[in-house]
Amino acid sequence: xxxxxxxxxxxxxxxxxxxxxxxxxxxxxxxxxxxxxxxxxxxxxxxxxxxxxxxxxxxxxxxxxxxxxxxxxxxxxxxxxxxxxxxxxxxxxxxxxxxxxxxxxxxxxxxxxxxxxxxxxxxxxxxxxxxxxxxxxxxxxxxxxxxxxxxxxxxxxxxxxxxxxxxxxxxxxxxxxxxxxxxxxxxxxxxxxxxxxxxxxxxxxxxxxxxxxxxxxxxxxxxxxxxxxxxxxxxxxxxxxxxxxxxxxxxxxxxxxxxxxxxxxxxxxxxxxxxxxxxxxxxxxxxxxxxxxxxxxxxxxxxxxxxxxxxxxxxxxxxxxxxxxxxxxxxxxxxxxxxxxxxxxxxxxxxxxxxxxxxxxxxxxxxxxxxxxxxxxxxxxxxxxxxxxxxxxxxxxxxxxxxxxxxxxxxxxxxxxxxxxxxxxxxxxxxxxxxxxxxxxxxxxxxxxxxxxxxxxxxxxxxxxxxxxxxxxxxxxxxxxxxxxxxxxxxxxxxxxxxxxxxxxxxxxxxxxxxxxxxxxxxxxxxxxxxxxxxxxxxxxxxxxxxxxxxxxxxxxxxxxxxxxxxxxxxxxxxxxxxxxxxxxxxxxxxxxxxxxxxxxxxxxxxxxxxxxxxxxxxxxxxxxxxxxxxxxxxxxxxxxxxxxxxxxxxxxxxxxxxxxxxxxxxxxxxxxxxxxxxxxxxxxxxxxxxxxxxxxxxxxxxxxxxxxxxxxxxxxxxxxxxxxxxxxxxxxxxxxxxxxxxxxxxxxxxxxxxxxxxxxxxxxxxxxxxxxxxxxxxxxxxxxxxxxxxxxxxxxxxxxxxxxxxxxxxxxxxxxxxxxxxxxxxxxxxxxxxxxxxxxxxxxxxxxx
Numbered sequence: 001x002x003x004x005x006x007x008x009x010x011x012x013x014x015x016x017x018x019x020x021x022x023x024x025x026x027x028x029x030x031x032x033x034x035x036x037x038x039x040x041x042x043x044x045x046x047x048x049x050x051x052x053x054x055x056x057x058x059x060x061x062x063x064x065x066x067x068x069x070x071x072x073x074x075x076x077x078x079x080x081x082x083x084x085x086x087x088x089x090x091x092x093x094x095x096x097x098x099x100x101x102x103x104x105x106x107x108x109x110x111x112x113x114x115x116x117x118x119x120x121x122x123x124x125x126x127x128x129x130x131x132x133x134x135x136x137x138x139x140x141x142x143x144x145x146x147x148x149x150x151x152x153x154x155x156x157x158x159x160x161x162x163x164x165x166x167x168x169x170x171x172x173x174x175x176x177x178x179x180x181x182x183x184x185x186x187x188x189x190x191x192x193x194x195x196x197x198x199x200x201x202x203x204x205x206x207x208x209x210x211x212x213x214x215x216x217x218x219x220x221x222x223x224x225x226x227x228x229x230x231x232x233x234x235x236x237x238x239x240x241x242x243x244x245x246x247x248x249x250x251x252x253x254x255x256x257x258x259x260x261x262x263x264x265x266x267x268x269x270x271x272x273x274x275x276x277x278x279x280x281x282x283x284x285x286x287x288x289x290x291x292x293x294x295x296x297x298x299x300x301x302x303x304x305x306x307x308x309x310x311x312x313x314x315x316x317x318x319x320x321x322x323x324x325x326x327x328x329x330x331x332x333x334x335x336x337x338x339x340x341x342x343x344x345x346x347x348x349x350x351x352x353x354x355x356x357x358x359x360x361x362x363x364x365x366x367x368x369x370x371x372x373x374x375x376x377x378x379x380x381x382x383x384x385x386x387x388x389x390x391x392x393x394x395x396x397x398x399x400x401x402x403x404x405x406x407x408x409x410x411x412x413x414x415x416x417x418x419x420x421x422x423x424x425x426x427x428x429x430x431x432x433x434x435x436x437x438x439x440x441x442x443x444x445x446x447x448x449x450x451x452x453x454x455x456x457x458x459x460x461x462x463x464x465x466x467x468x469x470x471x472x473x474x475x476x477x478x479x480x481x482x483x484x485x486x487x488x489x490x491x492x493x494x495x496x497x498x499x500x501x502x503x504x505x506x507x508x509x510x511x512x513x514x515x516x517x518x519x520x521x522x523x524x525x526x527x528x529x530x531x532x533x534x535x536x537x538x539x540x541x542x543x544x545x546x547x548x549x550x551x552x553x554x555x556x557x558x559x560x561x562x563x564x565x566x567x568x569x570x571x572x573x574x575x576x577x578x579x580x581x582x583x584x585x586x587x588x589x590x591x592x593x594x595x596x597x598x599x600x601x602x603x604x605x606x607x608x609x610x611x612x613x614x615x616x617x618x619x620x621x622x623x624x625x626x627x628x629x630x631x632x633x634x635x636x637x638x639x640x641x642x643x644x645x646x647x648x649x650x651x652x653x654x655x656x657x658x659x660x661x662x663x664x665x666x667x668x669x670x671x672x673x674x675x676x677x678x679x680x681x682x683x684x685x686x687x688x689x690x691x692x693x694x695x696x697x698x699x700x701x702x703x704x705x706x707x708x709x710x711x712x713x714x715x716x717x718x719x720x721x722x723x724x725x726x727x728x729x730x731x732x733x734x735x736x737x738x739x740x741x742x743x744x745x746x747x748x749x750x751x752x753x754x755x756x757x758x759x760x761x762x763x764x765x766x767x768x769x770x771x772x773x774x775x776x777x778x779x780x781x782x783x784x785x786x787x788x789x790x791x792x793x794x795x796x797x798x799x800x801x802x803x804x805x806x807x808x809x810x811x812x813x814x815x816x817x818x819x820x821x822x823x824x825x826x827x828x829x830x831x832x833x834x835x836x837x838x839x840x841x842x843x844x845x846x847x848x849x850x
Contacts (some may be wrong), residue, residue, distance in 0.1 A: 016072035026056035053120035055076030068108035110270035123157035135413035139695035141215030149219035167556030256282030276366035282374030295455035308713030312373035320562025374841030419584035458764035465585025491566025497532035501586030591616035611682035713839035741770025786826035
């Protein structure tokens with residue numbers, strides 16, 4: 001029999017007066033990256049700290065009064081507490097490090113994401129997308145950027161992973177108690193918890209708001225698990241990536257529409273909104289609706305400032321990773337929304353289609369995000385090209401190279417992912433500035449670290465990892481009820497062995513089992529008693545991805561073979577804390593995606609920041625980052641048409657690198673037992689990659705290249721009651737109506753077949769503007785290398801000037817360009833709309849080519 005309480009209360013722990021600072025310290029996630037703060041809470045009760053998943057709020061609720069009174073009289077603990085409390089206060093009061101042109105005083109950037117990874121006690125994340133979002137908030141706080149996060153709170157979170165005796169992943173969901181988490185209610189003017197409504201299919205669903213403090217950055221999360229909602233609606237935000245398509249569109253409505261309404265209720269009108277993937281694309285629709293009501297504007301007029309002030313980041317490299325919704329489902333849930341926009345269902349659905357008017361094409365939130373944003377980017381230089389290819393159908397008038405998607409390569413929040421011991425080394429030799437402003441830190445100081453000291457710190461990190469892996473593996477075997485011989489027999493992990501780490505989401509394209517392709521050869525590699533090698537795997541598969549679960553089982557089954565026992569292990573329950581241990585304690589970080597399907601791959605950045613050498617396929621960030629002599633490149637810089645052939649080639653490359661380079665280098669020790677060349681590469685790795693691939697650099701890039709121009713467009717287009725937006729909307733309507741009549745009639749140049757580099761080529765163009773005026777048009781030359789098959793690779797452009805217009809309205813333009821390099825060069829003439837007040841972040845998508 002289960003008894004339900006008549007009423008529940010939240011009881012705050014009674015802290016002795018000297019310990020009162022712990023209350024504030026526990027409520028700000030500053031402790032997730034300030035290792036001194038984390039050590040303070042661990043000092044209260046080490047076992048309880050681990051049992052609560054490093055949750056200081058729950059720790060203070062559970063620790064005994066006797067222990068608290070003991071600490072209140074402990075001079076050493078009180079001094080530690082004072083140091084941490086003063087560090088937090090100084091951090092919160094510190095003026096901004098970053099100044100952004102285009103952002104006015106009081107401007108706010110709203111960063112929307114379906115998941116945020118901030119701490120293991122807040123399992124509101126599944127993998128890299130959430131980790132990136134959490135690191136984004138932390139670096140925004142470090143830099144003093146006026147940013148707020150917006151997300152959802154899942155009261156069952158993402159699943160806890162358990163492996164069955166036969167090696168199959170099982171998902172366990174736990175109810176999260178908000179009273180025991182570092183989050184607090186957002187209160188309305190009436191002092192009650194703030195709630196916002198979202199119109200669904202014939203009903204309103206209500207979402208309650210919570211606030212999580214991430215240093216200076218507030219994160220607001222919404223939950224539908226409240227009494228006023230019907231039971232099915234309370235489950236909308238139960239699980240991250242749970243349910244079916246209907247649950248997903250419901251969650252995305254709560255995030256996008258509900259998130260904007262929450263900000264409005266808080267009195268926050270963001271100058272810029274950043275969509276971290278297409279899950280939050282409906283925020284653009286809601287902002288347009290609000291602007292239409294506020295200014296009495298049309299959809300076209302209100303759309304311009306919203307689009308100009310929206311940033312969209314895509315993380316996917318495959319079409320299968322995009323949320324697609326049947327048109328009928330969209331009609332059911334969003335009819336109320338498009339009616340208030342003055343649109344019909346066809347016009348609204350076309351906003352989420354690459355082929356407008358095609359009723360057979362499903363509705364894509366990613367396409368909606370692309371269409372309602374002014375700045376769009378992939379998450380690495382290689383991923384930019386992949387994204388341009390993936391989305392080129394959305395810009396049918398542009399060649400792939402000119403599809404308006406930029407690249408801002410991901411980074412990682414160094415203070416979160418650099419181990420405590422390595423961080424102390426950096427403090428002494430690089431200076432404490434590496435934590436808050438790594439780009440300006442003196443990373444060359446890493447070369448001053450004595451080899452023996454760096455190696456000793458790294459060996460300590462490996463020992464911590466191996467100890468944790470042994471302990472967890474034993475606990476997991478006992479939980480599964482496996483026989484004692486599974487625990488006691490055979491080899492165990494070796495704290496001194498070359499340790500290879502592979503930890504990330506399990507998915508087919510990540511090829512976690514590539515290392516297992518030739519088990520006999522792998523057995524010889526790991527079975528060498530003089531130069532032992534061990535491999536630690538970890539990661540979760542999506543609950544509905546049976547193919548990925550089969551890969552996990554393959555790893556587990558291999559690990560149980562006698563030749564791999566104690567040398568190959570899969571650690572279950574992958575989370576932020578285990579990830580930190582792995583990226584710090586491994587010697588080599590392995591990444592084997594099927595090129596070019598890895599958009600970025602930030603786990604390797606975390607490892608490199610700890611001096612771990614990276615070995616990866618040339619994909620994602622490693623394609624632009626790899627430098628010989630730091631880590632290793634697996635395979636070759638090309639994509640095979642046959643994935644099986646690519647697997648075979650990459651596996652052979654991987655084994656060869658291990659046998660011929662990695663293992664000999666690791667075990668080449670001097671009389672002091674230090675692998676000097678390995679340590680040299682560790683130093684090169686830290687200096688080369690840590691400052692360049694940090695979220696401090698990444699957020700600064702977003703600020704200067706996206707947020708600043710977006711905010712400038714927002715202010716310009718909204719001034720004087722949308723005066724400029726109304727003018728541009730009318731101009732765009734006129735241009736679109738007459739665009740098909742614009743024709744290029746003739747292109748002439750004075751060039752000969754062969755000419756010296758740098759010699760100008762004069763070009764003369766005649767075009768008919770149709771009903772448009774010459775001032776409405778911009779004519780450019782685009783030029784670059786040309787293949788033997790006459791395909792132009794655009795490398796540069798040059799404007800043509802308007803010269804004259806004849807009585808028959810035929811217009812003449814002329815100009816020149818000067819190729820600087822030799823070889824076959826070609827050019828083309830491009831005609832696009834032009835208006836002096838059109839912000840550069842607004843792309844019309846219109847172009848004619850000669």
